[in-house]
Amino acid sequence: MVFDPSQGATTEPAVEALDAVIIGAGFSGLYMLYRARDVLGLRACVFEAGDGVGGTWFWNRYPGARCDSESFYYCYSFSEELSQEWTWTSKYPEQPEILRYLEHVADRFDLRRDIQLGTRVVGARFDDAADRWEVETSRGDRVSARFLISAVGCLSSANVPEIPGLGRFEGNWYHTGAWPHERVDFRGKRVGLIGTGSTGIQATPVIAAEADHLTVFQRTPNYSVPARNAPLTEEELRKIRTHYAEIWKRARDSFGGFPYQRVERSAFEVDDEEREQIYDQLWQDGGFKFMWGSFNDLLFNKEANDTAAEFIRRKIRETVKDPDVAARLTPTDHPFGTKRPPIDTDYFETFNRDNVSLVDLRESPIVEITPRGIRTEAKEYELDVIVFATGFDAMTGSLLRMDIRGVGGRSLREKWSEGPKTYLGLQIAGFPNFFTITGPGSPSVLSNMPVSIEQHVEWISACIEYMRAHGSTRIEATEKAEEEWVEHVRQVADLTLFPRASSWYLGANIPGKKRVFMPYVGGLLPYRERCDEVARRGYEGFDLRP
Numbered sequence: 001m002v003f004d005p006s007q008g009a010t011t012e013p014a015v016e017a018l019d020a021v022i023i024g025a026g027f028s029g030l031y032m033l034y035r036a037r038d039v040l041g042l043r044a045c046v047f048e049a050g051d052g053v054g055g056t057w058f059w060n061r062y063p064g065a066r067c068d069s070e071s072f073y074y075c076y077s078f079s080e081e082l083s084q085e086w087t088w089t090s091k092y093p094e095q096p097e098i099l100r101y102l103e104h105v106a107d108r109f110d111l112r113r114d115i116q117l118g119t120r121v122v123g124a125r126f127d128d129a130a131d132r133w134e135v136e137t138s139r140g141d142r143v144s145a146r147f148l149i150s151a152v153g154c155l156s157s158a159n160v161p162e163i164p165g166l167g168r169f170e171g172n173w174y175h176t177g178a179w180p181h182e183r184v185d186f187r188g189k190r191v192g193l194i195g196t197g198s199t200g201i202q203a204t205p206v207i208a209a210e211a212d213h214l215t216v217f218q219r220t221p222n223y224s225v226p227a228r229n230a231p232l233t234e235e236e237l238r239k240i241r242t243h244y245a246e247i248w249k250r251a252r253d254s255f256g257g258f259p260y261q262r263v264e265r266s267a268f269e270v271d272d273e274e275r276e277q278i279y280d281q282l283w284q285d286g287g288f289k290f291m292w293g294s295f296n297d298l299l300f301n302k303e304a305n306d307t308a309a310e311f312i313r314r315k316i317r318e319t320v321k322d323p324d325v326a327a328r329l330t331p332t333d334h335p336f337g338t339k340r341p342p343i344d345t346d347y348f349e350t351f352n353r354d355n356v357s358l359v360d361l362r363e364s365p366i367v368e369i370t371p372r373g374i375r376t377e378a379k380e381y382e383l384d385v386i387v388f389a390t391g392f393d394a395m396t397g398s399l400l401r402m403d404i405r406g407v408g409g410r411s412l413r414e415k416w417s418e419g420p421k422t423y424l425g426l427q428i429a430g431f432p433n434f435f436t437i438t439g440p441g442s443p444s445v446l447s448n449m450p451v452s453i454e455q456h457v458e459w460i461s462a463c464i465e466y467m468r469a470h471g472s473t474r475i476e477a478t479e480k481a482e483e484e485w486v487e488h489v490r491q492v493a494d495l496t497l498f499p500r501a502s503s504w505y506l507g508a509n510i511p512g513k514k515r516v517f518m519p520y521v522g523g524l525l526p527y528r529e530r531c532d533e534v535a536r537r538g539y540e541g542f543d544l545r546p
């Protein structure tokens with residue numbers, strides 16, 4: 001970092017003057033730092049709340065944590081050398097392997113010297129006269145930067161529901177998104193797990209294999225497709241490395257950032273028998289392909305969706321031996337894919353174990369946590385450990401936890417009181433020079449994240465480069481462009497089945513959170529084209545000031 005004496009002379013304590021402050025050292029922050037520092041030559045630093053790099057993969061160390069996207073495309077594409085030298089061991093790598101990858105990236109590109117760990121950004125205020133951000137951290141750093149870039153991630157603010165009595169619980173409790181670094185030993189323990197989203201579904205079989213007894217507290221049953229994880233063979237790795245250029249092109253030109261062959265057929269273009277064969281084959285193959293590689297109308301047409309939903313329901317009934325348990329595990333209240341679809345390893349099979357039981361919270365909701373366990377309306381369950389797999393205050397939680405104030409001291413919290421508003425998910429009117437990597441209003445969580453992250457980082461870098469070339473010190477989304485984009489995001493979502501589920505995409509998992517469909521569902525390729533077009537037209541919809 002470069003110390004600017006002219007600022008230090010007048011301000012106490014000393015203020016460091018930088019070109020860019022980046023918040024977060026996960027996938028987004030690491031790449032943003034690389035682009036800002038090593039490609040653009042900016043003075044940049046990253047503040048990271050965790051004691052290590054890795055973001056999501058630093059925090060989510062719960063048993064069974066692994067990636068739901070395949071390793072060879074859930075990674076960076078920006079460095080051919082990196083792609084060629086890194087060896088993934090399996091199709092769906094476990095959390096420690098992805099963390100090792102990100103640590104390797106930090107070392108390989110010598111990023112650590114500009115990352116300050118264990119430091120949370122607590123606030124940032126825009127200085128209207130200087131066109132700079134003044135940033136404050138939990139450690140008392142005060143930094144001035146031309147650009148403030150959020151790389152806080154979409155799922156990083158853990159949601160521990162406010163259930164009365166948690167403070168009195170005499171056992172241990174953990175949230176999956178803030179898991180301890182030390183091994184949690186479940187042997188001989190009675191464990192209660194709340195939540196059956198992607199996380200709970202990954203954790204359930206692994207905890208069940210170790211605990212004395214596992215009780216799963218389920219509010220909403222979920223559709224889940226087998227992952228079919230397997231080691232990657234030498235031959236597969238060789239093929240992947242040879243075809244990386246093609247793989248990335250396909251991923252970038254796709255709807256969701258996955259390099260699958262695009263499907264153009266509707267679920268009703270084939271007869272019942274062929275449809276069944278297609279689902280069967282994809283069920284055997286495993287993973288997200290079931291959704292993205294089957295039919296193109298599952299998320300738009302309820303009848304088409306019903307064919308996939310019914311197929312999965314039948315698989316649950318076939319897998320789970322106790323018909324009552326199977327019925328409780330069977331989702332009926334939302335279309336398949338309208339909540340983020342989990343993929344699993346033996347999730348439904350786990351309910352055939354003698355040491356696993358299911359509590360349906362729709363039948364008997366949780367009343368309180370007692371010193372000895374969880375009490376529902378029906379009974380008290382005695383537990384030694386409670387695991388909250390209850391998700392996140394998604395997309396906005398981590399941004400709003402900081403006190404970010406734009407023009408005129410207006411806070412982001414106030415601006416977003418009716419739900420998040422952005423232009424392209426990249427910028428917010430009234431908050432100049434502030435960029436949000438994979439912010440609300442961009443495809444982000446509906447896509448394979450690294451592909452979306454790279455697109456945003458590269459767009460932001462190009463924008464800063466453009467500003468430098470044009471002698472501009474300030475860029476701000478216009479109110480009009482923002483309003484139009486917010487309306488477009490809403491309209492596109494309304495064309496799909498997504499709004500029919502009470503999902504975290506809508507903020508429905510957080511009591512009191514305004515229900516707004518937050519990610520952009522129009523697809524990665526059209527979105528990228530739109531962003532590129534905006535840039536080509538001299539950053540249309542933004543005010544650029546010298």
Ligand code: NAP
Binds near residue numbers: 068069194200504509
């Ligand atoms: P989630 O999808 O929000 O699931 C949370 C679960 O907790 C839901 O079953 C929810 O029920 C339940 N819940 C929340 N509050 C509750 C309460 N007060 N009482 C009872 N139950 C409650 O969270 P998640 O499973 O952590 O997943 C979040 C996202 O992280 C995923 O959708 C995915 O995008 C990402 N993720 C990715 C991976 C990966 O492989 N890359 C792995 C795990 C997670 P309701 O459904 O009724 O709200």
